Amino acid sequence: IAKGISREQLEALAGSAEFKELEARRLVSIGTSKQVREVRITEKGKSLEIEEQGSGSEIGELTKEMLESGSWRGKRFSSYNIGAKVSAAVPAREHPLRRLIEKVRQAYIANGFVEIKGPIVESAFWVFDYLFVPQDHPAREAQDTFFTGVPERMPVAERELISRVKRVHEKSWHAEWLEETASQAVLRPHTTSVTGRRIYNIVSKLNKDPHAYLMPMKFFTIGRVFRNENLDYKHLADFYQTDGIIIGSRLTLSMLFDTLLKIYNSIGIEVKFKPSYFPFVEPGVEVDMRFGDEWLEMGGAGIIRKEVVGSTKGNIGVLAWGLGIERILLAKNPKIKSVTELYNSSIGWLRDNSIASSAGD
Amino acid sequence: MPTSAHEKEYLQSLLGFEPKASELEELINKLGMTLEKSAANEIEVEYQANRPDLISTVGLARAIRYYTGRHRSFGYRIAGSSGITVRVQRNVRHVRPYISCMLVKNASFTNSSMRDLIGSIDKLSETFGRHRRRIAVGIHDAEKITGEISYGVYPDEEFEALGGATEKYSDALERTEKGKAYSHLCKSSAGYCALKDSLGTMALIPVLNSERTKLRQSTKELFVDVTGTNEYAVNSAANLLAANFIDMGFDVYSVEIAKQGSGAKPTPNMERRSIDVKLARFYLELGTRLGFNNVIELANRMGYEAALHYRSVAFSVPPYRLDVINDQDIIEDIAIAYGYENINPVPIGYYQQAVPDPDEEQHKRLRSIMTGLGFSELLSDYMTNERDNFVVMGVEAKDYIKIKNAKSSSITMLRTWLLPSIASSLSKSQHDKLPHRLFELDLVFSIKGAEPLEKYHLACAVSNERVDINEMKEVAYALLKAIYSGKAAPEIRPVSQGAFIDGRCAELLVDGRHFGIFGEIKPEVLESFGIKAPVVALEIEL
Numbered sequence: 010i011a012k013g014i015s016r017e018q019l020e021a022l023a024g025s026a027e028f029k030e031l032e033a034r035r036l037v038s039i040g041t042s043k044q045v046r047e048v049r050i051t052e053k054g055k056s057l058e059i060e061e062q063g064s065g066s067e068i069g070e071l072t073k074e075m076l077e078s079g080s081w082r083g084k085r086f087s088s089y090n091i092g093a094k095v096s097a098a099v100p101a102r103e104h105p106l107r108r109l110i111e112k113v114r115q116a117y118i119a120n121g122f123v124e125i126k127g128p129i130v131e132s133a134f135w136v137f138d139y140l141f142v143p144q145d146h147p148a149r150e151a152q153d154t155f156f157t158g159v160p161e162r163m164p165v166a167e168r169e170l171i172s173r174v175k176r177v178h179e180k181s182w183h184a185e186w187l188e189e190t191a192s193q194a195v196l197r198p199h200t201t202s203v204t205g206r207r208i209y210n211i212v213s214k215l216n217k218d219p220h221a222y223l224m225p226m227k228f229f230t231i232g233r234v235f236r237n238e239n240l241d242y243k244h245l246a247d248f249y250q251t252d253g254i255i256i257g258s259r260l261t262l263s264m265l266f267d268t269l270l271k272i273y274n275s276i277g278i279e280v281k282f283k284p285s286y287f288p289f290v291e292p293g294v295e296v297d298m299r300f301g302d303e304w305l306e307m308g309g310a311g312i313i314r315k316e317v318v319g320s321t322k323g324n325i326g327v328l329a330w331g332l333g334i335e336r337i338l339l340a341k342n343p344k345i346k347s348v349t350e351l352y353n354s355s356i357g358w359l360r361d362n363s364i365a366s367s368a369g370d
Numbered sequence: 371m372p373t374s375a376h377e378k379e380y381l382q383s384l385l386g387f388e389p390k391a392s393e394l395e396e397l398i399n400k401l402g403m404t405l406e407k408s409a410a411n412e413i414e415v416e417y418q419a420n421r422p423d424l425i426s427t428v429g430l431a432r433a434i435r436y437y438t439g440r441h442r443s444f445g446y447r448i449a450g451s452s453g454i455t456v457r458v459q460r461n462v463r464h465v466r467p468y469i470s471c472m473l474v475k476n477a478s479f480t481n482s483s484m485r486d487l488i489g490s491i492d493k494l495s496e497t498f499g500r501h502r503r504r505i506a507v508g509i510h511d512a513e514k515i516t517g518e519i520s521y522g523v524y525p526d527e528e529f530e531a532l533g534g535a536t537e538k539y540s541d542a543l544e545r546t547e548k549g550k551a552y553s554h555l556c557k558s559s560a561g562y563c564a565l566k567d568s569l570g571t572m573a574l575i576p577v578l579n580s581e582r583t584k585l586r587q588s589t590k591e592l593f594v595d596v597t598g599t600n601e602y603a604v605n606s607a608a609n610l611l612a613a614n615f616i617d618m619g620f621d622v623y624s625v626e627i628a629k630q631g632s633g634a635k636p637t638p639n640m641e642r643r644s645i646d647v648k649l650a651r652f653y654l655e656l657g658t659r660l661g662f663n664n665v666i667e668l669a670n671r672m673g674y675e676a677a678l679h680y681r682s683v684a685f686s687v688p689p690y691r692l693d694v695i696n697d698q699d700i701i702e703d704i705a706i707a708y709g710y711e712n713i714n715p716v717p718i719g720y721y722q723q724a725v726p727d728p729d730e731e732q733h734k735r736l737r738s739i740m741t742g743l744g745f746s747e748l749l750s751d752y753m754t755n756e757r758d759n760f761v762v763m764g765v766e767a768k769d770y771i772k773i774k775n776a777k778s779s780s781i782t783m784l785r786t787w788l789l790p791s792i793a794s795s796l797s798k799s800q801h802d803k804l805p806h807r808l809f810e811l812d813l814v815f816s817i818k819g820a821e822p823l824e825k826y827h828l829a830c831a832v833s834n835e836r837v838d839i840n841e842m843k844e845v846a847y848a849l850l851k852a853i854y855s856g857k858a859a860p861e862i863r864p865v866s867q868g869a870f871i872d873g874r875c876a877e878l879l880v881d882g883r884h885f886g887i888f889g890e891i892k893p894e895v896l897e898s899f900g901i902k903a904p905v906v907a908l909e910i911e912l
Contacts, residue, residue: 034778038798101807103737104747111734114726124727129752129784129813130771130822145500147419151775155753158774160820181695183602194822196753196773196784227722233752233813237777246781247752255718262705263657267715284402284706286371286418286693292655292702294710295402312655314698326655352749353791355798356806359746 033240033349099360106249106351109338110231113251116275117229120268122253125230127203132163134191135202138174139166139209140289141316143182144190148198155196155235155246163194170209177316196235200252201289201331203230205317208327211256212318219322225257231334245348249334250308256327262292265310265328269296278337285309289317289329296332300340308332371416372497373406375489376427378413380482384431386440397434402706420693422498422607426490427482428614429690436673437707444675446613446689448640449475452623454593456565459522460630465558466575468601469521470608470637471625473512474592474615483618484587490614494607495576498692502552505598505607506576508565510583512591517568521575521597523561529571530581539564539574552577565595593625606692608638613690640689646682647697655701657716658708668707674700729826732853733811733912736828739852743845745809745830750791752813755782759790762898764868769816784815788829789869789909793891796833797899804903805834811912829909831891833901839874842888842908846878849910850885860885869895869907878910886910 014022022028023039031037067087068075075081103111114124137149148154165171171188178186197203207228214221231251238244255268266282273280278298285295290311297304310330318327335348342362345351350358382388389397395405398415403424407414417424424430435441452473479487491507499505524539531542539562543549556563556577563575573579575597585592594611598604612622624636652660660668665683669676675686687694694700705713737747753773758780760767771784785791788810799806809830816823828849832841843862850858858880865877867887875889888908896905 034780036780101741101744101746103741104749106749107737107747114730118724118726121722121724123722123725124730126727126729128822129815129824145504147497147500152777155773156775157771157822159770159772159817160822162820163822184600223722225718225720225722235753237775239777246776246778257718259654260718261653261655261657261716262710263713263716264718266710266713267717270715271717282710283399284418284702284710286402286420288420291698292705293402312698316695352751353795353798354748355795355802356746356808357799357802359748359808360802 104351104359105342105345105362106335106338109341110249110334112276113272113334113337114229114231116272117251117253119275120227120272122227122229125203125207125228126232127197127200127206127230129197129233129235130157130160130163130194131197131202132165132191133193133195134163134165134171134174135205136195136197136199138178138186138191139170139205139317140201141177141181141314142288143178143184144186145184146288151237153237154198155237157194157196160194162192165192166209173319181316196247198236199234199331200230200232200250201329203232204228204252204254204329205289208254208256208313208318212321212325215325216320216322224325225255225260227253227255229253240349245335245352248348250331251334252329252331254313254327254329256325258324258326260312260326260328262294262312265294265312265330268328269310269330273298276337277341280307282310287311289314294330296330298337298340300336305336305340307336371404371419372425372493373414373416374425374430374493375412375414376430377482377485378411380480380486381413381427381431383482384428385434387438397437400706400709401433401437418693419497422494422692423610423613423690425493425497426614427486428490428617432617432690433673437671439671441673442670444670444673444686444688446616446640446642448612448624448636448638449621450623451636452625454519455626455628455634456595457518457520458627458629459520461523461560462521462563465523465560466555466563466597466599468598468604469627470596470604471519471627472594472608472612472615472638473623473625474594475590475621475623477590477592477615477618477620479587479589481587484585488585491611494610498603498607499598502555502576503598504600504603505596506555507607507611508573508575508579508595508597509585510572510579510593510595511585511589512593513589514583515567515569515572515593519565519567519572521565521595522563523558524564524566524571525561527571529564529574531574531578532581532584534581539571542574542578546578548577563597565597592620605637605639605641609640609689610692612638612640613688638689642689643687643694645685645687645694645697645700646679647685647700648682650681651697651701652704656705656708656713658713660704660708665704668704669700671707672703674703729912733826736849736852736912737809737811739848740809740811740828740830740845743807743848745807748792748795748808748810749812750788750795750810752784752815753781754785754790755780758794759783759785759787762895763790763793764892764895766868769818771815771817771822786816787814787909788812788827789831789907792829792831792907793895793899793901793905796831796901796905799833800900800902805832806903807832826912827909828912829907831905831907833903833905835903837890837904837906839888839890839906842906843876846886846888846908846910850878850880853912854880868892884911 068084175186233247234250235247280298282294285293287293287309291314294310296307298307308331313327313329398405404416406416495502495506526538526540530536543553565572572583596604596608615622626634628634666676673688685700756767770786792808811828814827861879863877867875870889871892878885891905
């Protein structure tokens with residue numbers, strides 16, 4: 010807390026670029042301090058009160074001893090001031106973002122999806138290369154992706170898959186593909202690395218035994234992702250994303266639209282679709298959600314490119330999507346002004362946001 | 371996604387019609403772009419990163435004209451050979467080996483069209499060109515070029531850079547902003563990459579053009595060079611530029627590129643690929659039935675010449691479409707022309723048994739127990755730094771995952787435990803009424819050898835005027851009962867840990883395995899956080 014500083018000095022400081030940078034990094038905040046004086050009756054005072062009220066035929070506080078002894082019989086109860094001012098009781102609750110995540114999770118489960126998980130620290134191979142992102146794509150640069158120094162490298166994949174991915178990249182992107190680049194360890198910037206691994210596992214098994222699974226198969230994951238962003242009210246460095254895939258044959262864009270409409274309408278979110286580009290899907294779709302009179306981008310979707318799926322027996326295709334979660338909470342709860350409020354909150358914020366209705370309730 | 375600015379008046383002159391603001395925005399949206407800003411004279415459009423043809427106003431207008439049926443011609447033909455040959459020196463092959471050139475005649479520029487040209491080639495070199503490394507574009511007044519043109523690596527010599535005095539290559543690179551940004555692409559141990567004619571240096575490649583061959587609004591003939599480290603990208607960019615010039619109404623002539631030891635080739639090659647797509651594929655991918663005529667009409671609206679070819683449609687890919695790899699890209703374009711909003715949602719029609727992740731189900735139960743015990747749930751960042759995770763908590767820094775390139779200096783690692791975040795939240799809560807009861811259940815990270823490990827922990831803390839360490843034990847027992855269905859007998863052992871008061875800290879074990887730790891937090895730690903009431907805390911591994 011800054012002390013000995015005038016309001017004018019504080020206002021001048023708060024307007025500076027340096028202060029705003031520290032505030033975005035949650036190292037400082039401006040609030041109002043107040044002195045709270047608490048007055049309580051001591052144990053001695055309580056016992057005097059009870060004696061006072063318990064004299065004669067009137068009972069103040071009914072006690073366990075009175076009930077056991079029956080000494081309450083024949084006495085009247087003094088009236089309490091029922092109009093005394095109180096604050097609302099504040100229940101302890103799950104975090105509003107957690108409640109929303111659970112709602113999204115239940116929407117997937119109600120639509121017959123299998124929940125999967127995957128690592129946070131991943132090789133660039135599963136995050137980018139397997140997903141047909143060229144090795145010189147801007148998203149792979151240090152300014153967008155977090156690279157880990159320890160560990161610096163991660164195991165990539167089986168030799169056969171590495172060879173296939175190398176061939177596909179060099180043919181399509183007309184540039185040399187390097188295994189060394191693919192083995193860099195990163196914090197996953199999307200949850201598509203999780204569903205990507207699942208696509209590979211399923212397709213590999215199907216290529217050995219086309220009857221290995223009953224189709225279509227539906228998977229989803231919800232987890233944190235990491236972007237090396239400049240932080241502000243709508244951008245976090247780590248945040249939640251959900252990815253979903255449907256693997257089968259004769260899967261169409263119209264089925265993708267239907268699936269997303271069902272999942273998101275069931276949690277009260279109106280969505281629409283427009284063309285967009287992501288390296289691993291074609292056709293590519295931008296999924297927007299209604300936010301008052303506007304439409305906000307939630308993420309992307311599409312049909313996974315055959316360069317990713319590889320050749321399959323039975324013409325297997327994959328519908329896929331990857332969508333953010335925090336923005337849904339902002340859209341549903343106008344009280345929350347910035348995504349940065351959702352994390353590292355004070356007890357006061359958690360209490361304020363525990364009983365007000367929001368997307369999670 | 372990247373954005374590009376377009377002057378409204380210039381765009382309208384290229385469109386050949388004046389759409390209302392809302393109509394223009396709708397057209398832009400339907401083509402997969404977004405109107406980011408609209409000012410009195412200018413709009414800013416967010417375009418798809420794989421569509422460098424949409425960077426320029428010429429390209430945007432072309433896309434809209436095709437889409438609205440106003441552009442019906444598909445020929446992008448070279449007018450002939452310019453008779454110019456560029457001789458490529460062998461010494462350039464390890465620096466910047468590829469070059470493609472063209473001569474553009476009958477050019478006529480306005481202020482707007484000149485601005486669009488210069489702006490778009492800069493952007494093309496930055497984005498598609500990957501900060502000029504992959505490709506970069508230079509444009510020269512062809513009437514100022516004389517004699518033979520050569521491209522190679524040359525010693526440090528004098529030239530007059532655009533807008534500057536006559537100076538050596540090295541000085542020009544040091545003096546200018548572009549020189550500082552891109553000199554590493556030009557300089558090698560053998561010298562400097564340059565394009566020259568008989569009068570001297572035309573350009574220091576890919577950094578600075580010369581004052582002598584500077585483009586002016588009155589320029590009628592342009593010499594264009596595209597250089598880079600990727601042959602396919604250089605040729606593709608040259609094709610895109612040629613198509614843009616043709617759409618501006620200029621004539622494009624080829625230039626021969628002669629490499630030592632191999633024959634001369636004309637550039638740009640204006641290659642047009644043909645891709646066949648079976649009609650049935652559109653239904654199988656989009657879920658919408660389209661007839662041959664329908665597909666051809668939609669193809670034309672996206673700039674493709676298309677024709678029937680047995681039970682397929684043969685698409686001729688325009689030379690400026692650098693994003694089209696195969697039939698999947700064509701199917702997307704047909705879907706865009708058809709309109710995503712016209713594709714009716716169709717249910718999959720098969721129900722599969724859902725399987726929630728058992729760990730997540732357990733976490734849900736544990737969270738419910740914690741809130742039932744009066745603890746509010748906290749969510750905190752996974753990323754932190756050594757000071758916040760180790761130093762202020764009084765514990766040794768070890769076995770953790772390091773992050774090497776965060777923009778913020780407060781991010782250097784992934785957290786190894788949850789209590790620092792809980793303490794941080796408590797420190798922000800000093801004006802909130804006591805007691806403070808917080809918990810968090812989430813991932814923490816460590817490293818074993820070279821292997822990153824991810825584990826779920828549950829941590830909680832109580833801060834109050836008076837605290838009781840036994841409450842943490844009670845909570846631990848409740849959690850143990852939930853996790854092990856009452857079958858685990860916990861062992862408690864006194865232990866020392868840097869965050870806890872000595873003699874007020876214990877380890878929990880189950881079947882001899884470490885389960886968790888609880889205790890009363892040291893006042894030094896509380897002071898570091900500015901926490902004014904005592905705290906007891908617990909952290910267990912799930």
